[in-house]
Amino acid sequence: xxxxxxxxxxxxxxxxxxxxxxxxxxxxxxxxxxxxxxxxxxxxxxxxxxxxxxxxxxxxxxxxxxxxxxxxxxxxxxxxxxxxxxxxxxxxxxxxxxxxxxxxxxxxxxxxxxxxxxxxxxxxxxxxxxxxxxx
Numbered sequence: 001x002x003x004x005x006x007x008x009x010x011x012x013x014x015x016x017x018x019x020x021x022x023x024x025x026x027x028x029x030x031x032x033x034x035x036x037x038x039x040x041x042x043x044x045x046x047x048x049x050x051x052x053x054x055x056x057x058x059x060x061x062x063x064x065x066x067x068x069x070x071x072x073x074x075x076x077x078x079x080x081x082x083x084x085x086x087x088x089x090x091x092x093x094x095x096x097x098x099x100x101x102x103x104x105x106x107x108x109x110x111x112x113x114x115x116x117x118x119x120x121x122x123x124x125x126x127x128x129x130x131x132x133x134x135x
Contacts, residue, residue, distance in 0.1 A: 074080045080088075 071085065074085050075082060
């Protein structure tokens with residue numbers, strides 16, 4: 001055997017070894033299909049986010065208009081003075097804040113508090129129980 005034949009043998013690769021070393025076409029295609037699915041989900045969530053922002057802006061505008069309408073009605077039609085209306089709004093804001101804190105504490109308590117276990121019923125005392133006569 002000469003050196004040329006040894007080199008030629010080293011250059012040849014066994015087909016079984018090459019299949020194990022490189023990822024298959026099937027794995028590559030599944031990777032790219034999963035990547036495409038992720039891109040679709042990102043685009044969908046981006047569109048949802050944009051739509052939500054628009055809706056939130058519309059709601060804020062609507063609330064501002066309703067606030068102006070209510071303020072105008074209270075001052076012009078009901079005859080409430082501006083300072084009285086401000087005090088009333090502040091009081092309502094404090095009550096809402098307090099109520100929201102109470103609701104939050106109640107929800108935290110219900111989450112942290114385990115459900116009460118059923119207590120075993122106390123044994124029934126007989127009619128001729130001697131302890132009843134003693135006491």
